[in-house]
Amino acid sequence: MILRKRAMLLAAPVAAAASMLFLAPAMAKSATRPASHPASAPSAATPHGAPRLVVAIAIDQFSADLFAQYRTHFTGGFARLLTGAVFPAGYQSHAATETCPGHSTILTGDHPARTGIIANNWFDQSVARAKKSVYCAEDETRAAADPKDYVASVGHLLVPTLGERMKQANPASRNIAVSGKDRAALMMGGHNIDQVYWWKSNAFTTLDGKVLGPTAVAENAVIAKQLGAGSPGYPVPGWCGAFDRPVVANGVTVGNTHLPMAKGDATSYRVSPRLDRATLELATRLVDEQKLGQGTAPDLLAVSLSATDYIGHATGTEGAEMCIQLTQLDLALGDFFTQLDKRGVDYLVVLTADHGGFDLPERLDQQALPIAARAxxxxxxxxxxxxxxxxxxxxxxxxxxxxxxxxxxxxxxxxxxxxxxxxxxxxxxxxxxxxxQxxxxxxxxxxxxxxxxxxxxxxxxxxxxxxxxxxxxxxxxxxxxxKRGIVPIPQARPGYVATHGSPWDYDRRVPMLFWRKGMAGFEQPSAVETVDIAPTLAAQIGLPVVAGSFDGRCLDLDAGAEDSCKGS
The missing domain is CATH 3.30.1360.150 (Gyrase A; domain 2)
Known part of the structure; x- marks a missing residue:
């Protein structure tokens, strides 16, 4: 299966890439339905009324290929999302398929050319310091207390996020973001944000000068106990057995590790499903602390889950480690949605990714794909x-x-x-x-x-x-x-054997899934873009937006009902 999928991926023309995805039977009832409209001022409300909470989830390095490969095995949170509006061929349509640019598109509705986030890092030879590389989520004009550190900032983002637009329309709206990475949380949250947290070293932290809230303190206490106790590896699902085999890249063995955590080892905590579950637990705590979805105005909760990316870089996309990660993530998402259900909140979920990913060439070579190689x-x-x-x-x-x-x-x-x-x-x-190459x-x-x-x-x-x-x-x-299949890592090293960042569809194409209780499910195979998410969500909550505010367009989520983009 993997060989056939990867061979098609590397050899097929770009225009045919979306047709390679596995499409569920639900697609048939709406495949010919118009899916989108130019973005403008959305209608005052959807047929079901505006949701009180928007939950925007980004899974770092969750390609459309992984989604297609694993979707028949999902039983938890992903399975729920598959009953909603499914767009299996979403695109991070730009060439710089990295974390910061990708996250900058999701809730701004704009391409990196407009967000200004061209890469994770760029060079500015005019900065007044010896190091000329600038990180997308730093304030390079300020010196950190630790010379090896930096001051996290969203200052480089040039456009507002959806959460900022919501707060501008109604200051009562809450704009919250949490992630395993600072750049993910900041690019989804934006400048005007009520609470923002990300993983750093061995705990969740926040912006310089901001007080760590009680929910983050409580979650960090739980994490500290977990780190102190250590943890054995995860069980390998039976259907993952074919992936459970060693692959050696420059002396680094991957493919058959089951992600154990030694006592005090924060790195193995981060490069495992544990980080995503902790991020979702913190998000749940924030729902309670901030009373999200219970106010007079709609709220936004942005959650970026980073472990898939960390595992993809450290072990590749086709080993037992990724199989374990996606199985555990499915369960963690299911638990998260169940917790939201218990709180009686009317919420709308969108799930997508900042970019895709590519497996390590050494494993692809075993599958007779010589076109895959290191730079x-x-x-x-x-x-x-x-x-x-x-x-x-x-x-x-x-x-x-x-x-x-x-x-x-x-x-x-x-x-x-x-x-x-x-x-x-x-x-x-x-x-x-x-x-x-x-x-x-x-x-x-x-x-x-x-x-x-x-x-x-x-x-x-x-x-x-x-x-x-x-x-x-x-x-x-x-x-x-x-060229297609060339991995820009000349030599593998521990923690970094595979990557993304290419202009090819295995890095550009990601799933886009929308779900709300009572939504009529459908699947639309046509290509859409992650810049379409913000205008779509704006329409769903009845947020007035001036025409031309987004690069993206509103997607109609109400199959068989009144056009949810009517008036857009």
């Missing part, structure tokens, strides 16, 4: 910069090129003249054109001249995908896109 070390910025400098006869003490790795945005030493920078770009294109090299000038893409994201060209990630004040001087 050539010659593509690493330092090596590439030295090769270009030598060819151009440039003598420079500073690195010629700055970049996070062998793909994505590259910045040229800003001390060079415009003519020299032009020569570097020309030579980089020539050098990289000879590299068999490179699909495209696009200059900032080319990206700036490219119109923002429209239409179905499954048909976008590479330059269109890169354009959706391009924001001139932060983006690089050129961007390098690797």
């Amino acid at each position: 050539d070390a010659a593509l690493v910025p330092d090596a590439l910069g030295k090769a270009i400098a030598t060819r151009l006869g440039m003598a420079t003490t500073a690195p010629l090129l700055l970049a996070e790795g062998p793909a994505g945005d590259y910045w040229i030493d800003r001390t060079l003249t415009p003519a020299q920078k032009h020569d570097v770009i020309v030579e980089a294109k020539r050098e990289l054109a000879a590299q068999p 490179v699909a495209a090299v696009l200059s900032a000038e080319e990206l700036a001249a490219e119109p923002m893409p429209t239409g179905s994201p499954e048909t976008w060209s590479l330059i269109q995908r890169a354009r959706a990630s391009y924001y001139a004040p932060r983006s690089g001087d050129f961007v390098v896109l690797l």
